[in-house]
Amino acid sequence: MTDVFLNGKFVGETEQPKELVREVREKRRDGTLPEEFNARYNVDEENIRINTDSGRVRRPLVRVEDGEPLLTEEHVEKIKEGEMKWSDLVEEGIIEWIDASEEEDLLVAPREEEITEKHTHIEIHPANILGINASLVPFPEYNRGDRISYGAKMIGQTLGFYSANYPLRADTKSNILSYPQTPLVTTQTEEAVELEKHPAGQNVVVALLSYKGFNIEDALIVNRSSVERGFARSYFFRTYDAEKQRYSGGQEDDIGIPDKDVRGYRSEEAYSHLSEDGVVPPEVDIESGDVLVGKTSPLRFMGTGEFVTGMQNRRETSVTVRHGEGGVSDKVLLSETEDGNKLVKVTLREKRVPELGDKFATRHGQKGVIGLLEPEEDLPFTKDGVTPDVILNPHGIPSRQTVGQLLEVLAGKVGALSGQKVDATPFTGEKEEDLREKLRELGFRSDGKEVLYNGTTGEMMEAEIFQGIVYYEKLEHMVSNKIHARSRGPVTLLTKQPTEGRAKEGGLRLGEMEKDCFIGHGASMTLKERFSSDEVTLPICKECGVIAVEDENKGEVRCPMCEESEHVEDVEMSYAFKLLLDELKSMTIYPKMNIEESV
Amino acid sequence: MDYEEKVDEMCEELPEKVRSRLVDRMEDEDLSEAEAEELIENTKEAYDKCKFEPGEAIGVVSAQSISEPATQMTMRTYHVAGSAQGVEITQGLPRLIEIVDARKTIKTPSMDVYLKDDYQTEEGAREVANEIRETKMLDVVTEDRIDLLNLVVEFDLDTDSLDNIGLSEEEVISNLNKGRRKYEAESEDGMVKIVPKEDDISVRDLQKMKNKVMDKHLKGIKGISQAVVTETDGEWSIQTLGTNLKKVLKVEGVDPTRTVSGDPREMQKVFGIEACRNTILKEGHETIMEQGLDVDVRHMMLVADTMTVDGEIKAIGRYGVAGEKGSVLARASFEVTVRHLTEASIKGEVDELNSTVENVIINQTVPVGTGMYEVSYNPQTE
Numbered sequence: 001m002t003d004v005f006l007n008g009k010f011v012g013e014t015e016q017p018k019e020l021v022r023e024v025r026e027k028r029r030d031g032t033l034p035e036e037f038n039a040r041y042n043v044d045e046e047n048i049r050i051n052t053d054s055g056r057v058r059r060p061l062v063r064v065e066d067g068e069p070l071l072t073e074e075h076v077e078k079i080k081e082g083e084m085k086w087s088d089l090v091e092e093g094i095i096e097w098i099d100a101s102e103e104e105d106l107l108v109a110p111r112e113e114e115i116t117e118k119h120t121h122i123e124i125h126p127a128n129i130l131g132i133n134a135s136l137v138p139f140p141e142y143n144r145g146d147r148i149s150y151g152a153k154m155i156g157q158t159l160g161f162y163s164a165n166y167p168l169r170a171d172t173k174s175n176i177l178s179y180p181q182t183p184l185v186t187t188q189t190e191e192a193v194e195l196e197k198h199p200a201g202q203n204v205v206v207a208l209l210s211y212k213g214f215n216i217e218d219a220l221i222v223n224r225s226s227v228e229r230g231f232a233r234s235y236f237f238r239t240y241d242a243e244k245q246r247y248s249g250g251q252e253d254d255i256g257i258p259d260k261d262v263r264g265y266r267s268e269e270a271y272s273h274l275s276e277d278g279v280v281p282p283e284v285d286i287e288s289g290d291v292l293v294g295k296t297s298p299l300r301f302m303g304t305g306e307f308v309t310g311m312q313n314r315r316e317t318s319v320t321v322r323h324g325e326g327g328v329s330d331k332v333l334l335s336e337t338e339d340g341n342k343l344v345k346v347t348l349r350e351k352r353v354p355e356l357g358d359k360f361a362t363r364h365g366q367k368g369v370i371g372l373l374e375p376e377e378d379l380p381f382t383k384d385g386v387t388p389d390v391i392l393n394p395h396g397i398p399s400r401q402t403v404g405q406l407l408e409v410l411a412g413k414v415g416a417l418s419g420q421k422v423d424a425t426p427f428t429g430e431k432e433e434d435l436r437e438k439l440r441e442l443g444f445r446s447d448g449k450e451v452l453y454n455g456t457t458g459e460m461m462e463a464e465i466f467q468g469i470v471y472y473e474k475l476e477h478m479v480s481n482k483i484h485a486r487s488r489g490p491v492t493l494l495t496k497q498p499t500e501g502r503a504k505e506g507g508l509r510l511g512e513m514e515k516d517c518f519i520g521h522g523a524s525m526t527l528k529e530r531f532s533s534d535e536v537t538l539p540i541c542k543e544c545g546v547i548a549v550e551d552e553n554k555g556e557v558r559c560p561m562c563e564e565s566e567h568v569e570d571v572e573m574s575y576a577f578k579l580l581l582d583e584l585k586s587m588t589i590y591p592k593m594n595i596e597e598s599v
Numbered sequence: 600m601d602y603e604e605k606v607d608e609m610c611e612e613l614p615e616k617v618r619s620r621l622v623d624r625m626e627d628e629d630l631s632e633a634e635a636e637e638l639i640e641n642t643k644e645a646y647d648k649c650k651f652e653p654g655e656a657i658g659v660v661s662a663q664s665i666s667e668p669a670t671q672m673t674m675r676t677y678h679v680a681g682s683a684q685g686v687e688i689t690q691g692l693p694r695l696i697e698i699v700d701a702r703k704t705i706k707t708p709s710m711d712v713y714l715k716d717d718y719q720t721e722e723g724a725r726e727v728a729n730e731i732r733e734t735k736m737l738d739v740v741t742e743d744r745i746d747l748l749n750l751v752v753e754f755d756l757d758t759d760s761l762d763n764i765g766l767s768e769e770e771v772i773s774n775l776n777k778g779r780r781k782y783e784a785e786s787e788d789g790m791v792k793i794v795p796k797e798d799d800i801s802v803r804d805l806q807k808m809k810n811k812v813m814d815k816h817l818k819g820i821k822g823i824s825q826a827v828v829t830e831t832d833g834e835w836s837i838q839t840l841g842t843n844l845k846k847v848l849k850v851e852g853v854d855p856t857r858t859v860s861g862d863p864r865e866m867q868k869v870f871g872i873e874a875c876r877n878t879i880l881k882e883g884h885e886t887i888m889e890q891g892l893d894v895d896v897r898h899m900m901l902v903a904d905t906m907t908v909d910g911e912i913k914a915i916g917r918y919g920v921a922g923e924k925g926s927v928l929a930r931a932s933f934e935v936t937v938r939h940l941t942e943a944s945i946k947g948e949v950d951e952l953n954s955t956v957e958n959v960i961i962n963q964t965v966p967v968g969t970g971m972y973e974v975s976y977n978p979q980t981e
Binding site for chain 1: 654655656659660662663940941944949955959960961962963964965966967968969970971
């Protein structure tokens, strides 16, 4: 007896599992059952699992019967003429949506030539075994598998033209590549997902060459003149918002330029960009820390006794530009929230010209950061005067075996010279021989190599250099998002130790293991200095060993225990230790400090 | 010329090993007197440079030198094929932790049994191994039956393994008939027959009796489940799984001067604390080296010494070395903070701030390296 489960629930048993599964599938195909039904007969576990619920990943496959795919030329013609649609094919049971478990029962042929009597389905296209991003990698069948994964992952991090209405949108964070291009070497997936309308990269001339050593460890040497012409230039947009909130007791926020007597008033300069309504107008240069929307709020805790009318009773809650960011105010949006509160959104636009350390990648998982921006006149050139936009280190190729990228160089060259896109769809793209032949016809060496001349001396280079065109992607990891240093800066309220994190202008922690390292080297003084970030000098009563208190009225520092001031001495210690002592005291432990002169 | 005399005269302070190597090397090179003197001077200088200076934080250096490679062990250990012939002994990080924690019970206790010269053959080693390995009834039985008609238990003996172990059927019977028991063992047609003394025994009791007999000790030393004979560099020795050092030492043919257990606690019980220190040192160092990591012995020596200074084994950790630190703050900063603080406040402990951790907490110079010295001079106070 075989158990039958519907959506994971036991519903019955059957003596004829194969027949049951076949019947479910047939009913699905003829429309008696919805097409969401997927059934699987698991021989090992002796059960049938039928799933109809949501959340399953399914993919379309063409059915095969008696060694012949049900999808014929006739259907294709009809679709081309608009007589048939995709949904018709599904309804007629020519194409089925198969989920992960049903696929286990099937034998799927990748292409038509491979169909045998045993096959039940055929792929619509062999590249369908890949996801969208992975099938955007050109010539992936020539690459090592992991490189495709890396390449596919990095496609998701590229800057491009994500939406044509970006000037109207108020995304919290977005990037727009200034001069996006569609790839010369492309896959059918690109067309299918309409990526041509949203390109995310640029075709650049790449030379495989070591040059001054600045492309060591996967770094890239980028032609500075190309950058000046707009290569990889992008804009970063960030939208800040301010809401005029209402509080209990009829109080509300106030959007406008704050008065000087508001608690937490910033410098007058910080508000200088605001127009009368308290909001920055568009196209104004803004620096980090500047106020975008001036706002004040009522105090959080209203004191019981002193209720003074006027602005002293408000606190400053303006929206300011994040630390380390800046730019130009791009657009200002005035609206209302669902609750009817006034809402201000200000979008800031920041130009991002490629700089040292910005990250780039090809679609083959070959990533690197800019190591040198070199003027065009110093770069090597060909007899035609072509200089590379990017110089890639040849050491990055052998160990990673990205043969697909080398093919892309060839194909890109063919594409650029012939003015046509080159098809590099997985498993069905152009073949190497054809590309070589075309290159030869175009008057170039078939191996893609060219004679280069040294840009500074004009001498001919001894070796021919592999040079061609590759589609380069600018990735969202840019130094300007990450650069961070601090010598002095904000500290946390409780411990008086430096704040943590770039956004808070924080320090870099000298952690426990680093501390051990200093001790191991015997560098006591350095260690003390490093840990002095929260150092305080406290008056201590020598007799009682507790912290003395300063009495401003009497102008003396007095021990709270013996109430005398003659034994009080200043002692340096970390504020964290003072906190520990305070906590011990709060738990009725009396930590007494025995103080002596150190000399 | 006599190099040895020269070396002894010029550098007495150097350790024996360095001196003898120096002499050997000088003899190989056949140096002149002036050259020899220069070499000795240079050696002295180089030796001095290798020494730790006062104030060097050797504890931290040792800790780092052992634990940094140990972090690599975590990733690579676990599935190492067992060593020689099926004796699988805990290795890698779990073993290192076991040693350093001074565990009372070790996961896979084992011994290295060395043999006297008379037993330095494969047969001799096997003979001793058979004396050591514990043989139970179940090891020599091929089949067991309960005769329900006559209410007796019958065992078929495995004559091959009996021969290997060096037991005869008579010995099996006599061993089964030792001590208090509720049955009488007899031999019958190459079978061992267990006849209950009680006439009216239930089948269930018979079953119980059968299991008892199966577990009966026939030969060897209790607690040693395996003893594997190995030959290394022409010397035969026995590696065991399970330990009983005290009894093994008394076995004929065992060399009691070299035979050791891998369990530091057992070594301490049998040979004393110095042997225990050496076991920690040897086992710890070997565990690290077996993983292909290179750690200087001296680091492990320091660990072994701190674990055994007061004549008892102390673990490195909360219940040992770290828990016995002199400073309240140092103890509190390492695990179970609250307990140490409450206990210190009840006893009224005083923290002298003599060591590193305490001083890091209050941000004073740590008495290590440049912070060792307390002389200070303030130029402003004339």
